[in-house]
Structure formats: C-alpha cells, structure tokens
Amino acid sequence: MQALDALHLRSSVPKLGDPLPAPEVLQNIYQAAFRAADHGVLRPWRFLLVKGKSRERLGQLFVEAALTDNPELSDQQKLKLQAKPLRAPLILITVSNSKEHPKVPAFEQDLSAAAATQNMLLAAFAQNVGAMWRTGPMAYHPVVKKGLGLAAHEKIIAFLYIGTITGGTKTLTEPDLSSFFQDW
Ligand SMILES: Cc1cc2nc3c(=O)[nH]c(=O)nc-3n(C[C@H](O)[C@H](O)[C@H](O)COP(=O)(O)O)c2cc1C
Numbered sequence: 001m002q003a004l005d006a007l008h009l010r011s012s013v014p015k016l017g018d019p020l021p022a023p024e025v026l027q028n029i030y031q032a033a034f035r036a037a038d039h040g041v042l043r044p045w046r047f048l049l050v051k052g053k054s055r056e057r058l059g060q061l062f063v064e065a066a067l068t069d070n071p072e073l074s075d076q077q078k079l080k081l082q083a084k085p086l087r088a089p090l091i092l093i094t095v096s097n098s099k100e101h102p103k104v105p106a107f108e109q110d111l112s113a114a115a116a117t118q119n120m121l122l123a124a125f126a127q128n129v130g131a132m133w134r135t136g137p138m139a140y141h142p143v144v145k146k147g148l149g150l151a152a153h154e155k156i157i158a159f160l161y162i163g164t165i166t167g168g169t170k171t172l173t174e175p176d177l178s179s180f181f182q183d184w
Helices: 003-009 023-033 054-069 075-087 106-126 142-147
Strands: 045-051 090-096 130-134 155-165
Touching: 003 106, 023 045, 023 106, 045 054, 045 106, 054 075, 054 142, 090 106, 106 130, 106 155
Parallel strands: none
Antiparallel strands: 045 090, 090 155, 130 155
C-alpha cells in the first residue's frame, strides 16, 4: 500500500479475531513505532505484548481493579470486564516511559508515545491487519498499572488491539478541510 493511501484511508477495526498476524508483519508494526516524532530521540516508551493466556490474566486484573472501586460488582459486570482482552489475539500496551530531561517535558514524551501508537495503527492498516486503540478507565487505574508492573511515573497510553479483520470495514466520510485549516 502507498503511504498516502494508508494515511488517507486508515480506519479502526473493532471486530478482530485469530490468527495473530505473522511475525514479520508484527515486526513491521513494531518498527513503525520508532519513526514517531520524538523530541530528543528519548524513545520514551515501552510496549507490553499480551497474547494467549495472558489476556485472561489481564481480564482478571481488570476485575480486581474494578472491585476496588465497587465491591458490589455483579457477575455480569465481572464477566464483561474479564472478556474485554479477548476481543483480539494481541493487545499491545503502549507505556509512556518519560525521562527527566531539561528541554523535553513529560507531556511531550507522552505525545511521542501516542505518535508511536498512531504509527503502529498505520503500519497495521498498510498490511491489512485490523487494529483499534482503546483506553477507558482501566488504562488509568492504579491497580491495573501496578499489576502490569508500571513504575510510578509511567502511563498507559493505549491498549492497542491487533488481529485479523473479521467484520466489515466502515465507510469513511470526507472531512471539510477548509473548516479545520484556515490562513492566519
Ligand atoms: C487516546 C485514545 C483512546 C481511545 N479509547 C477508545 C476506547 O476506549 N473505546 C473506543 O471505542 N474508542 C476509543 N478510541 C477511538 C478509536 O480508537 C477510534 O479512533 C475511533 O473509534 C474512530 O475510528 P477511526 O480510527 O476509524 O476513525 C480512542 C482513541 C484514542 C486516540
């Protein structure tokens, strides 16, 4: 796929299934993260790969976290949370791992980790692999962060769900560029 086609046509795919993309396809996705704009080339990120049985452990962690907020969680709510990571064969967790730097505030480093995530979305799309960036309350929950082994300063930027496209893809609407880009 041409680069501009990927940039103009990428869309998220919520319905993802097996199989996991081939190793070389995944390598292309991982490599794309490293061409994100990155002030100071600090590489302020790391990625956790959650696949196979680890997805069940992640679901369990979501339940544990939610129970600390609401010990009265219903069985249905627990099952829903437990099943969330099973929506794709791979969940790639982008962790912003910002460093102390005299010129690059942590906020900018978080932006770089987000840009790395967007690059991976594009690399997935360019290879006909489905992907969707999700967060939600679990991304910010201290129990989840601790269970995943994050340091105090680290943040979850994305749960990037990756897999084989199983549903239809959506029709894109053309934005009215003139309402977003104005001469100043
Ligand atoms: C930081 C961030 C967090 C997001 N979290 C969620 C989420 O938790 N659930 C969700 O349905 N979409 C979430 N999205 C939006 C989807 O990834 C997607 O971009 C959106 O549905 C629009 O579809 P498109 O990417 O095909 O344009 C998030 C996007 C970003 C940038």
